[in-house]
Amino acid sequence: MRIDYPPAIQRLVAQLKALPGLGPRSAERLMLWLLQMRDERITALSNTLLDARERIVACADCGFFIESDSTCQLCHDPRRQQRQLCVVEQAADVLRMERSGAFQGLYHVLGGRLSPLDNVTPEDLRMEALVNRVRDLHTEEVILALGSDVEGEATASYIADLLRPAGIAITRLAQGMPAGGGLDHVDELTLYQALHGRRKMG
Amino acid sequence: MRIDYPPAIQRLVAQLKALPGLGPRSAERLMLWLLQMRDERITALSNTLLDARERIVACADCGFFIESDSTCQLCHDPRRQQRQLCVVEQAADVLRMERSGAFQGLYHVLGGRLSPLDNVTPEDLRMEALVNRVRDLHTEEVILALGSDVEGEATASYIADLLRPAGIAITRLAQGMPAGGGLDHVDELTLYQALHGRRKMG
Known part of the structure; x- marks a missing residue:
C-alpha cells in the first residue's frame, strides 16, 4: 500500500x-x-x-504599481531624465532596474512579452501606449530591458520595428557574464554572447 | 528618492x-x-x-495526518512490522521515510524536537505517548530518525534515556555521504562522520 x-x-x-x-x-x-x-x-x-x-x-502612464489614490512617484519626479524611456516586461522589473542604480530615466511596463504559444499578441501589451508616450515625451532613447530568451528577443524586435519611424535611438541591455560568476557558472550561450560582445580593456 | x-x-x-x-x-x-x-x-x-x-x-496513535472521519492507514495495516517503531520529528517525515521504501514498521511523530531556545520542552512533544506505545505494542526496536543537528541530537539522547528502562534496542539513522554526491558536495562535519562510520566493503 x-x-x-x-x-x-x-x-x-x-x-x-x-x-x-x-x-x-x-x-x-x-x-x-x-x-x-x-x-x-x-x-x-x-x-x-x-x-x-x-x-x-497600474500607473496609467508607466504601468508600475501605484495605490489607486496616489500619483506615480516615478512619472512625476522632475529630476529623472525625461528623454530616456526604459521598456520592461513587468512592474517588478522596474524595481530591479532601480535597485541596480544604473538608470535615471522613465519606465514603460509592457505587461508581458510577445508569446504566440500563450496567445500573447501586441494588442495584449501596452504597445500603443508606448508609441504615444515616445511621441508625447519627445523621447530620445528607448532602452529595451527585456529578457534574453526567445520571447524577449521577439518582443524587442517587434518594438524596434514599431518605433523605427520615430527615428530615435533604440538600444538594449548588454548580454554577457553575470557579475562575480566564473566560467563554470554560465551556460554556453551566455559564454558565446559574452565572447561575441567582448570589449577592449584600457 | x-x-x-x-x-x-x-x-x-x-x-x-x-x-x-x-x-x-x-x-x-x-x-x-x-x-x-x-x-x-x-x-x-x-x-x-x-x-x-x-x-x-493527527492520528491519536502515530501522529500522522488523517482525515477526522477516517482511521490511520499506517497504524491499522497488519502487514507492517508491529515491533519496530520509527520516531520522527514531524508528520511530513513519515512520508519521507515511506518514499525511501526502507522501513516497514510503525511510526511515532513527536511533533517537534527539544529546543530550549524556542521553549520546546519534553512536555510539548509526544514523549509520554511514546513510552506508552512502546509498552503497549511490545516494541523491540525504536529507530530514531531525527535531524542530525544539535536539537535533533539532544532529542535523540533524551529519548534514549527515557526508554532505557524498557531494555529494548534503540538505534538511529546512519550519518554519512548523501547518495550520488561527491566529496565536494558535503560539508566537513558530514565527511568526518562518513569517515568515522566507514564500513568494510565485500
Whole structure:
C-alpha cells in the first residue's frame, strides 16, 4: 500500500505547487505551516492580500504599481531624465532596474512579452501606449530591458520595428557574464554572447 | 528618492516572506501572481486551505495526518512490522521515510524536537505517548530518525534515556555521504562522520 497524505492535504499541496516558484518540497513545507498556523495569522495574510488587490492599480502612464489614490512617484519626479524611456516586461522589473542604480530615466511596463504559444499578441501589451508616450515625451532613447530568451528577443524586435519611424535611438541591455560568476557558472550561450560582445580593456 | 513598491504591496511581501521556504525573490514573485490572479483562483485556494484545516487531524496513535472521519492507514495495516517503531520529528517525515521504501514498521511523530531556545520542552512533544506505545505494542526496536543537528541530537539522547528502562534496542539513522554526491558536495562535519562510520566493503 502506497502511503500518501490524506486527500484534503493532497489537494492543498497541488494548489500550492501551482503557485510560481514553489516546487514540490516548498509546497509541502508551506502546507505544513499553513495547517499549523494560528487562525489569526491566516486571516491577517488573507486580509493583507485582499487589501493589496483592492488598493493597487497600474500607473496609467508607466504601468508600475501605484495605490489607486496616489500619483506615480516615478512619472512625476522632475529630476529623472525625461528623454530616456526604459521598456520592461513587468512592474517588478522596474524595481530591479532601480535597485541596480544604473538608470535615471522613465519606465514603460509592457505587461508581458510577445508569446504566440500563450496567445500573447501586441494588442495584449501596452504597445500603443508606448508609441504615444515616445511621441508625447519627445523621447530620445528607448532602452529595451527585456529578457534574453526567445520571447524577449521577439518582443524587442517587434518594438524596434514599431518605433523605427520615430527615428530615435533604440538600444538594449548588454548580454554577457553575470557579475562575480566564473566560467563554470554560465551556460554556453551566455559564454558565446559574452565572447561575441567582448570589449577592449584600457 | 528610493523607489519601492506601494505600502500595500510591501505589507503583502513582508507577510509572504515570513512563510517558510520563501526568500525575498520568491515572495516577490508570488506577490505578483497573487495580485494578478483571478478572484476565482484565490477563492479556490483559500477554500482548499480552510477545508484541509477543518478535516485534518493527527492520528491519536502515530501522529500522522488523517482525515477526522477516517482511521490511520499506517497504524491499522497488519502487514507492517508491529515491533519496530520509527520516531520522527514531524508528520511530513513519515512520508519521507515511506518514499525511501526502507522501513516497514510503525511510526511515532513527536511533533517537534527539544529546543530550549524556542521553549520546546519534553512536555510539548509526544514523549509520554511514546513510552506508552512502546509498552503497549511490545516494541523491540525504536529507530530514531531525527535531524542530525544539535536539537535533533539532544532529542535523540533524551529519548534514549527515557526508554532505557524498557531494555529494548534503540538505534538511529546512519550519518554519512548523501547518495550520488561527491566529496565536494558535503560539508566537513558530514565527511568526518562518513569517515568515522566507514564500513568494510565485500
